Amino acid sequence: xILQLLKRDLRNLGPGGRGGGxxxxxxxxxxxxxxxxxxxxxxRAMLARTGGGVIWIAALLAxxxxxxxxxxxxxxxxxxxxxxxxxxxxxxxMAVRLLAHWLSFAPLLLVACLPAAALLxxxxxxxxIVLLGLVAGTPGxxxxxxxxxALTSGLRGNAALTGVLALPLSLPVMIFGAGxxxxxxxxxxAIAGAVSLVLCALAPFLSAAALRTARNG
Numbered sequence: 216x217i218l219q220l221l222k223r224d225l226r227n228l229g230p231g232g233r234g235g236g237x238x239x240x241x242x243x244x245x246x247x248x249x250x251x252x253x254x255x256x257x258x259r260a261m262l263a264r265t266g267g268g269v270i271w272i273a274a275l276l277a278x279x280x281x282x283x284x285x286x287x288x289x290x291x292x293x294x295x296x297x298x299x300x301x302x303x304x305x306x307x308x309m310a311v312r313l314l315a316h317w318l319s320f321a322p323l324l325l326v327a328c329l330p331a332a333a334l335l336x337x338x339x340x341x342x343x344i345v346l347l348g349l350v351a352g353t354p355g356x357x358x359x360x361x362x363x364x365a366l367t368s369g370l371r372g373n374a375a376l377t378g379v380l381a382l383p384l385s386l387p388v389m390i391f392g393a394g395x396x397x398x399x400x401x402x403x404x405a406i407a408g409a410v411s412l413v414l415c416a417l418a419p420f421l422s423a424a425a426l427r428t429a430r431n432g
Contacts, residue, residue: 216303217311224315228281240277241323247273248331259336266335267345267396273331274324274349275385278356282377285316285364286426295426305423309361313418317357325349344395348404352392355411358418359384365422368429388414 251269255261289295298308325346332342363381387410395403 217307220308220311221315224312225318228285228315228319240280240320241327243280244273244277244324244327245331247276248327248334252334262336263338263341266332266337267341268393269335270328270331270345271348271352271389271393274353275356275382275389277324278320278353278360279378279381281316281320282360282364282381285361286312286368286422287364290368290426290429305426306419309365309422309426310419313357313361313415313422316361317354321349321353321357324353341396344401344404347401348392348395348407351404351408352388352411355388355407355414356385358411358414359388361418362421362425365425368426 247269251265252262255265286295295305295308299305328342328346328349332345337345359381360377363377363384367376367380388407391403391407391410393403395401395407
């Protein structure tokens, strides 16, 4: 049942899924990487200094794009109610949804980092730190997105609200992940990974609680 649920979520959230799936966030990520060099100019040293931070900001914004359709449509269709009737808890369903959300955008984002790094003139060591940082940090970004999507489900204007709520909650991951670039070491990546683990552990329970509160309210 869990494997079937994961396959369903990946079909909906992955490339070619509803609302464009993960294609739109990746295109948005690449668009930012393409436009920033035009905005900064041909200063290669400036691009190298700011490129890693730009990639992190683009990754955060790309992770926010799917949030409006992450749980809303399933709530409207009674999807979570059906599983509750079958004795499958919301925590399990949301844990699977978290994994599907991360798989739908993070691997493609890592691949998209390669042309983005070339456009932003990052060297190999910087690219390695960025990639490892995103591996450690994107689960946390996905967890924050899932919690915010569940909390704002059914609210009017939730697309704008998700961004307002998600940006400050994502700051710890962003600070330590992108901060490794400034120090040119891997210490911040370990902390970003630890923060991500905590967020991923909390996300299914907090998201499920938000859904139950909305349903009972």
